[in-house]
Amino acid sequence: MSLQSIKYELGKLEILDQLLLPVQSKYLPVKGVEDGWKVINKMQVRGAPAIAIVGCLSLAVEIYPEKYDSKKTLRQEIEGKLNYLVSARPTAVNMKIAADELLALANELTKDENCTVDEMKSRFLNATEAMLQKDISDNMAIGAAGAEAILTNLPSGEGTVRVLTHCNTGSLATAGYGTALGVVRKLHDLKRLEHVYCTETRPYNQGARLTAFELVHDKLPATLILDSMVAALLRSKRITAVVVGADRVAANGDTANKIGTYQIAVVARHHSVPFYVAAPLTSIDLAIQSGDHIIIEERPDREMTHVGEHRIAAPGITCWNPAFDVTPADLITGIITEKGVFTPGNLQEEVKKLQKS
Numbered sequence: 001m002s003l004q005s006i007k008y009e010l011g012k013l014e015i016l017d018q019l020l021l022p023v024q025s026k027y028l029p030v031k032g033v034e035d036g037w038k039v040i041n042k043m044q045v046r047g048a049p050a051i052a053i054v055g056c057l058s059l060a061v062e063i064y065p066e067k068y069d070s071k072k073t074l075r076q077e078i079e080g081k082l083n084y085l086v087s088a089r090p091t092a093v094n095m096k097i098a099a100d101e102l103l104a105l106a107n108e109l110t111k112d113e114n115c116t117v118d119e120m121k122s123r124f125l126n127a128t129e130a131m132l133q134k135d136i137s138d139n140m141a142i143g144a145a146g147a148e149a150i151l152t153n154l155p156s157g158e159g160t161v162r163v164l165t166h167c168n169t170g171s172l173a174t175a176g177y178g179t180a181l182g183v184v185r186k187l188h189d190l191k192r193l194e195h196v197y198c199t200e201t202r203p204y205n206q207g208a209r210l211t212a213f214e215l216v217h218d219k220l221p222a223t224l225i226l227d228s229m230v231a232a233l234l235r236s237k238r239i240t241a242v243v244v245g246a247d248r249v250a251a252n253g254d255t256a257n258k259i260g261t262y263q264i265a266v267v268a269r270h271h272s273v274p275f276y277v278a279a280p281l282t283s284i285d286l287a288i289q290s291g292d293h294i295i296i297e298e299r300p301d302r303e304m305t306h307v308g309e310h311r312i313a314a315p316g317i318t319c320w321n322p323a324f325d326v327t328p329a330d331l332i333t334g335i336i337t338e339k340g341v342f343t344p345g346n347l348q349e350e351v352k353k354l355q356k357s
């Protein structure tokens with residue numbers, strides 16, 4: 001069984017504390033929205049889909065034991081708390097999209113004269129709980145679509161593939177299976193994965209601590225490299241494709257993802273290696289035309305200057321620590337979603353069609 005970052009049952013939520021991995025596997029209780037905001041902001045849970053699911057479930061846990069005297073009070077509570085949760089981390093769009101959807105549901109139920117306040121609460125709880133299962137099935141569909149795209153475009157004579165990935169996009173960053181790592185998992189299931197390379201992903205080391213942990217746990221053939229080794233790897237190891245996740249994809253296909261993604265895309269283009277982004281439709285933000293409008297979170301200097309409690313940078317040096325960068329659409333071969341693989345050029349049109357259907 002793959003790793004489980006989120007454990008939920010009615011009224012009870014726990015997350016695997018990702019700050020302690022890989023040394024310690026410890027689940028933390030999330031008793032409500034205040035805890036939800038904190039675990040997201042401190043990155044005890046991270047990864048765009050997992051942030052949205054934990055945020056929404058923290059609200060579910062908070063409202064579950066409460067009694068509301070009117071639907072209007074419940075709706076106000078939902079709106080205020082969702083807005084607060086969206087503020088925990090700014091770059092990933094999944095929490096904002098989930099909040100908009102849940103608020104639309106709350107508005108609809110408030111207006112529905114046949115719906116009581118208790119029914120409204122129970123339907124709201126059902127909608128938040130459904131996110132867990134949907135994320136896993138979406139990720140499995142992403143895995144299948146991505147594996148097919150990579151295998152269809154294999155150079156003739158090649159039967160197996162060598163893939164590079166960045167950051168952590170697996171079971172720990174999602175409800176399960178993973179996005180980019182879901183593609184790798186599917187290739188492995190099909191017996192077509194020769195090897196996967198994962199980057200260390202400085203400064204927070206999601207690759208070395210989390211992806212490497214998942215790959216060892218799931219017994220996939222894998223090797224860890226430092227971020228500075230990407231060009232050397234692409235030059236010497238005949239990498240078939242790069243697959244990364246996304247925190248927000250703009251309408252033109254520009255993609256915000258973990259810092260370092262952009263330079264990997266530049267190197268991939270130089271070596272004519274296809275560069276894929278794997279993300280659910282909830283990471284696609286058609287409200288912004290290009291990556292210029294994506295807010296990039298800047299994290300504390302300490303994440304660069306220290307590893308755990310140990311200082312590695314010269315005291316007194318100033319730091320710049322953007323947590324994400326934007327890969328321009330023209331460097332992206334395909335955006336792998338649960339509904340198929342799109343090019344940056346047809347993404348907007350295809351997603352609009354899906355939203356209408």
Ligand SMILES: CSC[C@@H](O)[C@@H](O)C(=O)COP(=O)(O)O
Binds near residue numbers: 047
């Ligand atoms: C399926 S997770 C996709 C992205 O969220 C992931 O690649 C990433 O950039 C995570 O950043 P993080 O800062 O660890 O939340």
